[in-house]
Amino acid sequence: MFTSNISYQERIEKQTSRRTFDRSKGIAVAKSLFHECGFDAVGIAKLTQALNINPPSLYAAYGSKANLFEFAIEAYIAENNLPVNEILAPERDTSDALKELVHQAACLYVRSETERGCMVAEGMRAADQKARMISNYYCKLSREFIKNFIVQKQPDKAEELADYIVVSLQGLSAAAFAGLPASRVLSVANLTGIGISSLISS
Amino acid sequence: MFTSNISYQERIEKQTSRRTFDRSKGIAVAKSLFHECGFDAVGIAKLTQALNINPPSLYAAYGSKANLFEFAIEAYIAENNLPVNEILAPERDTSDALKELVHQAACLYVRSETERGCMVAEGMRAADQKARMISNYYCKLSREFIKNFIVQKQPDKAEELADYIVVSLQGLSAAAFAGLPASRVLSVANLTGIGISSLISS
DNA sequence: AGCATACTATAGTGACCACTAAAGATTGAT
DNA sequence: ATCAATCTTTAGTGGTCACTATAGTATGCT
Incomplete structure (x- = not known):
């Protein structure tokens, strides 16, 4: 590609x-x-x-x-992808869906002791330019998917909420990669979920 | 060291x-x-x-x-450090102080077109192990500082809130480094601030 | 002036990088 | 059986990596 x-x-x-x-x-x-x-x-x-x-x-x-x-x-x-079509099903409550997305992603980032974080997010920091471009492309795809889900019910907040989710995931990936214990990564993901609730209801 | x-x-x-x-x-x-x-x-x-x-x-x-x-x-x-002693002054409202910290940090991460993100956070992803260790150390210092501020008024939440702040900053740094426009980085920082409010008042 | 010190520049070290030219080996098709 | 295709192997390419041995040069001290 x-x-x-x-x-x-x-x-x-x-x-x-x-x-x-x-x-x-x-x-x-x-x-x-x-x-x-x-x-x-x-x-x-x-x-x-x-x-x-x-x-x-x-x-x-x-x-x-x-x-x-x-x-x-x-x-x-292909192998590690979350069941995003189920998590972000159109009929679901926006807040619940996004909270689960962040939680499931965090679980993915810490489920292995050696392969930590999101491969796409970490690839975006490579010194090699090609690797960065490839990773950025797949990150963008993910963001679009999230945005398209949000836009159905909260069109006015879709862009900034999508950014917020992606940036949150980047942070969780970075923390997992840096060696933050799984329990603490999941705890932060949980707090992020609380934050999401307040952002959507406001 | x-x-x-x-x-x-x-x-x-x-x-x-x-x-x-x-x-x-x-x-x-x-x-x-x-x-x-x-x-x-x-x-x-x-x-x-x-x-x-x-x-x-x-x-x-x-x-x-x-x-x-x-x-x-x-x-x-030494040069870019935020005035953390003022931002995280003991007498300040916990939520306000942390919100300003995140906002000021985000401003720092995008103020230059070329030097994006936090040098410490980005250093933690280096392929070189020494560079990672050095960066991790200074990240840990920052986390301790934040934790010691929170513990004064919210001792039960200090650890997880400190993690939350650090992970949020890592995400903002990653986004800035990846080229997310300044306005959108600041917008995400603003949303993070709203999230912090809800986390502290709950 | 003479000397030790402390920096400099030249010119390289071996190790590793991504990558490949050339030729041998195994296959399917005829 | 022969051939062409496609994989394999051996053995390397030039380039860059972090780093340094050696020797030259400018300095301060006596």
Whole structure:
């Protein structure tokens, strides 16, 4: 989408029965490494060692480190995505829905001891510009989704409330990544939920 | 404190009238670069070019890149620090004080077009472990200061409220760093303030 | 003047970075 | 069986990383 002319699906489908390493598994491993360490701290050497392959195999399969990162982010979203269609169902109370979204996201950010925070939010801080652009794009997608939910019932507050939710999630992700214990992250998420209630009822 | 056996003051005082580059200015330049680009994205080459010196001069003056980063953070705190002793004056209303703290911090995070967010908060995401440790330490200092203010009047909520404030600031810093326009960052800070009110009065 | 000190600049260190040229190996199709 | 395609491996590319050994130079002290 940003750096590749060939999509994730196209690449996967090209895989034949030939002797080859498992591309899907490669993306899963890369996702874990990128999530745990961040884009900048994961080198090609670390990736190829984790996959037990050589650099050319990695490049033949994914094109570049940035490409692989984007595949990994897509996998992250596909696997870890919250059931947002249920959480942000149109008929739900705005406040309840947003509170649950923040709570569920916080749970996601601390459920692993090693892969902390939101991979997208953390990717936005990478020193590498491509990694930042990719992450920013998926963050924007999320914000739009949240905004479109809010706009149905609170159109006048949709923009600023969407910003508020996204920024809150960025803070929770940062805290989780920095090592704040799960219980305290969830406590902050709970306080954020109380804040959301007061913002919507006012 | 973490990586040096020689303090900032000691180094500065050692400066004689000999032909030498301005150490304080070097720290100021490094601070701007680190703040704008992040620890990882600023190499020795970039620093020495900006200061118009050679690497050995930089190492003679500051010891290491991590040392220089710590000096830069100290300078950042000294120069950009909010008047926290006034904002968090003991006699002030807890809610008003915390709201102003968040507002002033948000203003700080977006006042420059290039140096966005909080240098300490952003440093906590560096790929370099030393930079993370240094940043985490100063973040912890800030949290303690906030907690000690809250504990005077709301001792039962001090810990979780302090976490809430710090996480909110981390979110605002991340948003500012990612390029969210100043007006929207300030708007989110304002909403956070409303949330703080409801948390304290409840 | 002579000397030790403290900074400087030149020029490099090995290690790592993302990435690839070239050739071998395995496959499916003919 | 042969060939083309596609993967693999080996072995590297040039570049940048943080950092430094060595030697030159300007300074203050005696």
